[in-house]
Amino acid sequence: MRPYFPLRPNFLPADRNTERQRGAYVANKYKPVAKKVNPILGIFPDEFKVIRQFPEDPLKSLPSIPDPLPPFRPGKRLTQERWDKIEDDLKKIGFLWPKEIQLAQTVLLSNEMGIAWDDTEKGQFRSDYFAPIKLPTVPHVPWIEKNMRIPP
Secondary structure (H helix, E strand, O other): OOOOOOOOOOOHHHHOOOOOOOOOOOEEEEEOOHHOOOOOOOOOOOOHHHHHHOOOOOOOOOOOOOOOOOOOOOOOOOOOHHHHHHHHHHHOOOOOOOHHHHHHHHHHHHHHHHHHOOHHHHOOOOOOOEEEOOOOOOOOOOOOOOOOOOOO
């Protein structure tokens, strides 16, 4: 399940006490000083604030969970191979009972169009919930002066 939902803290007993190799570990990509963003003091204009709206109650459109839970049948995005990988990972972790794994499968299958497995399947938020975002910019003078040219 780690590729889908990273676990913190680590629930695998075998991995808790494993020793890592010595070396330098970098968490983020190096960013040069020229790309540094310097915030400025000021008031955030109202026209740039994100307005979140709820035109309808999202809980009313949730699908109900059938009882008893149906057996797995592949959907459009949640294919048999993808479910087998998720199920294997869940069983390796040993965190859920078999009935809970079957419930997770039913919930994932009923909401599969909201899950993107690759970039071709990704979408965007509905515009009636989130209006397009505008980012304010401020005209500025470069903070770093050019170096003196050295004659040849």
